[in-house]
Amino acid sequence: MSSIIKDLPELISNKIISEQTAKDIERYYAAKKEDQGSNTLMIFGSIGAILVGLGIILIFAHNWDNFSKSVKTLLAIAPLLLCQVAAGYAILKNKSQLFKDIAGILLFFTVGSSIALVAQIYNIPGDLEGYLLSWTLLCMPLMYLLRSNMLAFLHLGFITYYAVVAGYFETERPWPYLLLLGAFIPFYLRRLKEHPFGRITSLFNLLFPLSLIITLGAFIAGAGEFGFLIYMALLGFIYNTGLLPKLESRNDYLGLGSVGIAFILLLSSFKWIWEAVETQQFVDSYYIILWVILFAGMVYMAIINGGKQFYKNAFQAVTVLFPVVYLIGMGNSVLAAILDNVMVLALGVITVKHGIDKVDFRKLNFGLTIIAALIICRFFDTNMTFAVRGVLFVCVGVGFFVANSMLVKKKRANVLNTTEDEN
Template sequence: MSILKDLQNLVEADIITEDIADDIRKFYQKKSSPPSNRLFIVFGILGAILVGLGIILIIAHNWDELSRFTKTCFAFLPLVIGQVLCGYTLLRKQDSIAWREGSSVFLFFSVGASISLVSQIYNIPGDLGSFLLTWMLVCLPIVYIMRSSATSLFFIIGITWYACEASYWSYPYEDSYMYWLLFLGILPYYYLLYKKSPSSNFTILHNWFIPLSLTIVLGTLADRTEELMFVAYFSLFGIFYLIGELNFFKKEKKRYSGYRLFGSLGTVILLLVLSFDWFWEDLRRGHLIFKEVISSQEFLVAMLLSLIASALLFLNIKKNQWSNVKPFAPVFVFFIIAFILGLWSPISAILINIYVLALGLLTIREGAKQNHLGILNFGLVIITVLIACRFFDTDLSFVARGILFVSVGAGFFLTNYWMLQKRKNQ
């Protein structure tokens, strides 16, 4: 870098001091080193995974010809190697992220391989759900001892897989309550990672993996009154969106946080699904009994998530005032009102359609206000999909439907053209 070459000349000319020159050198060295370090970390993690898979494949090739004792030795071999590597890392290389991540990931998969091999050798009964649960329980300490963010991500994937296997994919279904305890177990590491490296790639990946995992697994809590899970999901997406509106995520680029995307996209998808009459007709025919509803776990989950979302909304309003609150933030409140009305009246389907239309218009307004084409077009897409949904369940003539689509297409063109012209004139 040319500025580093000129530092000595600047010192000799008494323009800067030697201390300032050293600080500049350290700054640029720190700034230029991360790409190579990141690449080394990625290759370290991939190398650990490939070596582990290679060892398993080599052993598997001659597996049937080995004695039980030899099989047991080979079953524990990856686990021993992984522990030795982690021990060496803690003693000699604890400041190396590549060593920490690589050895931790190797040990993580070694644990899974050893458990499965020992179970197969000694015919220990069990299903995939119990195997995943045991694997994740054993590997949780690795995350904290090794300070491994890659292992944390694999852990989140593992507990999500366990919950899906236990409550979605197996029959008879089992409760996956252990997922929530394991999820709480990984949150302190997520907090420490955020405090230490808020803009690191590992933190960004956690910001995407955590809301995705919660979105997938929340449905496992459905039991007797499944209708209430819609309230729970609206509140969950409200929480995601409001977390994305917190100061840190609001100042960072959109890719740094999946919370706002999951919150807004999840809310729109649910609103569009519930804009049809089928759900509200089933809700009115369900004849929900009040005592059964308030004693159900779905009610407790919906209530808890709604209270958390309401608290975040209150803080958001207190900070920004109503005029500056984003359109997606209070949607969960409006849906709760529509849900209560929908227990007795068909008006809820109409209200949902009004919500979607208003949400699209307010999003277009927000995009124009921020001079952001992405937000503006998102609002147009919301209105377009709403019109498409009504295309299938209304008795409008083909001419009327065609006029609607032509109008929306013209709206796309005109709003984008207006926005581009506005940018040119600024």
């Protein structure tokens, strides 16, 4: 690694690589070095901190009924005060990041336990939604004060949990989630800027869009089949975001977006979905405004990445065509169902072709999986005999085997050609 870094100035002077490429290489190896040195300690240290916190709670719980109210209050608050002192000491003395992570995690969980215990001691009424919201709001500054990735993960996980509880079970739109997510974004962007190739950054790149996908359902309860349109716009936005130069080398956004787009198309390929769209009488303006915002963001990101020819990407194209199919479905459910199935089939075939052209096994098998899933879906709303279904399964299985065998041969041929050219 050190020899590569030393050779960078010579490569720049000979115009073999650009200065920007050299900076990217330096950042990559810096992130790799950081990950190798600290990830194991951080992970196991954090697990240890969580176990210690849970152990303290269990020790108190064992003898809880034998304590007086004043003793219970002291025991509820004392761990919180101790962890605050530890976190303050870590900040003032600028202790190691591992120390900060452990102190921060202990403080995070003692905040939650103190709130719950005080509420139980004094019979303060409340619900899970309000409890999670109070907990995450109180702990929100910690990820910045301690600059802790683990606290950022906890923050993102708990606000997603709050949104699920509020939106899916309490049937309330969790608007505070947006505020709490906004508080997380600057931390995430700084991490993305400073360590674009780090493993921790890669995990953020996966969990952040996953949180958006999970919580969107909490905001569109009652949207009916129009929810397919909203979800397609969000997944299109995530996919196009993954095409940005800073994120394209990490496949997390692209992976989630492409899988989500294929899933929505497959789910909406059933004819009864389009029959429901055709009979749907009214869509609340709130859902339309939300879709317009997400669709505009999706198109904007697509234009940034591909200009006026962004439609050449199959996944981008289907996200733009899907609203057109939805409009058709409002008047003709049969035609919309056919068009949806055609889009799924085309997406699978194009993905297989790209996989073969680029010798990419993941793309090849993803495309074949889309085609196989489409065939399986049609088993449920068509009157095919078991013999026909069996033949289709055999064909798909043979297709997987043949396509992968061809790609292996092509990869070997490319390696041989490269070796001959070097000689």
